[in-house]
Structures are given as C-alpha cells and as structure tokens.
Amino acid sequence: MKKEKITKLLFFVLILLSIKSFSQDTLYLDKDREPTKLPENISYYLIEKKEKKVISKQLYDLNWNIIFEKNFIKKGKKTLSDGRSTFWNEETGKKEVIYTYKKGKYHGEMISFWEDESIKRKDIYKNGKFIEGKCFDINGNVVPYYPHTVNPEYFGGRQKLFEYISNNIDPKKLPNKNLRVVVEFFIDKDGKVIEPKINENINEPLKKHILQLFHNMPDWIPGKRDNIPVKVKYHLPLSL
Numbered sequence: 001m002k003k004e005k006i007t008k009l010l011f012f013v014l015i016l017l018s019i020k021s022f023s024q025d026t027l028y029l030d031k032d033r034e035p036t037k038l039p040e041n042i043s044y045y046l047i048e049k050k051e052k053k054v055i056s057k058q059l060y061d062l063n064w065n066i067i068f069e070k071n072f073i074k075k076g077k078k079t080l081s082d083g084r085s086t087f088w089n090e091e092t093g094k095k096e097v098i099y100t101y102k103k104g105k106y107h108g109e110m111i112s113f114w115e116d117e118s119i120k121r122k123d124i125y126k127n128g129k130f131i132e133g134k135c136f137d138i139n140g141n142v143v144p145y146y147p148h149t150v151n152p153e154y155f156g157g158r159q160k161l162f163e164y165i166s167n168n169i170d171p172k173k174l175p176n177k178n179l180r181v182v183v184e185f186f187i188d189k190d191g192k193v194i195e196p197k198i199n200e201n202i203n204e205p206l207k208k209h210i211l212q213l214f215h216n217m218p219d220w221i222p223g224k225r226d227n228i229p230v231k232v233k234y235h236l237p238l239s240l
Contacts, residue, residue, distance in 0.1 A: 024049045033059075055079065065093050073103065080104035089115075097226075102127070110148065112226050114138045120226060121148065152187035152223040152232050165213065165238070173209045175202075179240045183214060189229040191219040210238070 029044040030036040044067070047058045055072040067090055073082035081101035089096050095117050100108035105128030112120045118140060123133035135143050154161040185196035196214035198207050223232035 029059075054082075061090065065090075071101075075103065078104075100125075106130075112148065123148065146227050148226055150224040152191070152234065153221045155218065155221060161236075164217065168213050168216070169240075170209060173206050174240050175206070181210070181238050181240065183210065183236045183238060184233070185214055185236070186231055186233055187220045187222055188231045189222055191222040191229075193217045193220065206240075 025048045027046040027048065028036055028042045029046055030041045031043045033044060036042060043062065045060045045062075045064070047060070049056045049058075053074040055074065057068075057070045057072070059067040059069075061067060066088055068085065068087045070081065070085040071083040072079050074080075080103050081099075082103060083101060085099045085101065087096045087098075088094065092115065094115060095113050097110070097112040099106065099110050102108070106125035107127055108125065110121070110123040110125065110133075114120045116138070118138060119136055120138075121133060121135045124131040133145055135145050137143050154164075179202065181198050181200045181202060183196055183198055186194050188194050193214050196211050198210060222229040224230060
C-alpha cells in the first residue's frame with residue numbers, strides 16, 4: 001500500500017514538472033494575421049508551445065488546415081529560428097517549402113515543392129551562407145538555377161523611388177520640424193502598390209497626402225518566390 005502511494009506521488013510530481021516545463025497558448029488572428037479579440041474577425045488560430053528554451057508555432061485556418069509550423073530557440077533576450085520550419089499552400093493544403101535553421105541562420109537544406117509535392121528546388125546552406133543548389137522541373141529534370149527569393153524593386157532603383165516622392169510631395173504640407181515616418185505597404189503580384197498605411201501619429205492632412213502619393217505611385221517590378229510573382233510586404237522609412 002505504501003509503495004502504491006509513493007508511486008502515485010511520483011506520478012503527480014512528474015505531471016507538475018511537465019506542466020511547468022511545457023505551456024501552450026492559442027492566439028486568434030484576423031485576415032492580416034494580426035491579433036484580434038473580436039470573434040467575427042478571426043481568420044486564423046496560432047498555437048504557441050513553449051518548453052524551456054524551445055518554442056514552436058503552428059498557424060491554422062478556421063477549418064484547422066495547417067499553414068505553417070515554425071520552431072525557435074531562446075538565446076538571451078532573442079528568439080531565433082532553429083530547426084525546421086514548414087509551410088503549406090493556404091489554398092491547396094499542399095506542402096510548399098521547408099527551411100532549416102541553426103540559431104537564426106539558414107543551415108542545412110531548403111526544399112521547395114511543386115503542386116504535386118515533387119521537389120522543385122534543393123539548396124544547401126551552412127551558417128547562413130549558400131553552398132550549392134539545384135532546381136528541377138515538375139518531371140524531376142534539372143533546370144537552370146534561379147534564386148528562391150527576389151525582392152520587389154522600383155523601376156530605376158531606390159534613387160528613382162525617392163526622386164518620385166521628392167517630386168510629388170507638397171512642401172506646403174510638410175511640418176516645420178523634422179519628422180520620420182514609416183510607410184507600410186504591399187507590392188502585389190502585378191507590381192502595384194496596395195494597402196499603404198502609416199502607424200505613426202501625424203496630422204491627418206499630411207497622412208492623407210503621403211498615402212495618396214503611394215496610391216498614385218507607378219508599378220514596381222514584383223517580387224518572386226521560386227520564380228513565381230508574389231505579394232510582398234514592404235516598409236519604407238521617410239524623413240520629412
């Protein structure tokens with residue numbers, strides 16, 4: 001009887017230890033993957049699991065189809081990608097890409113997939129440096145190599161971008177003192193500037209003027225992922 005009590009006590013101690021070392025949180029996100037508390041705005045569930053210094057995050061849609069699984073490690077105050085991170089196509093549910101990290105840097109294989117989940121590319125990294133890579137067609141034949149990620153670019157580069165802003169901003173609307181704002185926007189698959197916004201608290205006429213300037217901006221060269229045009233988020237600091 002005494003032995004049975006000791007066994008039960010040890011069992012409960014183990015449960016308590018596991019509860020302390022492992023925790024799980026569920027966050028509710030809107031369509032922009034920002035936290036929300038309004039039930040009608042929920043589009044995603046983000047599950048965060050923490051065990052000592054290891055963190056894993058899984059993102060699901062409302063039907064509990066997985067969109068990504070990421071793994072991290074805590075190093076001091078920093079949270080660094082570590083191990084494998086896998087992403088699935090939100091529309092088809094097929095696996096799209098696997099990244100491998102070591103303390104925040106690419107390390108090991110990066111593998112992307114075609115729609116039938118056959119391998120599209122296999123890149124090798126070591127401590128953040130690209131070592132070698134191969135790209136394949138949907139039949140598995142090797143094709144000329146192309147980079148995995150190409151960022152969007154304004155025609156003529158950053159100099160021409162700032163020329164456009166300088167030439168089109170109204171000096172009468174500028175403040176008397178120096179002001180720094182960050183314009184957040186997307187470049188869509190066709191290179192169009194969409195959804196610009198400014199989070200800083202500045203006077204409303206100036207904010208509207210800057211946002212209109214971005215709405216009227218000429219098209220960019222769109223970003224690409226695995227040679228396919230994609231919508232890309234962009235942050236542009238401006239000193240006014």
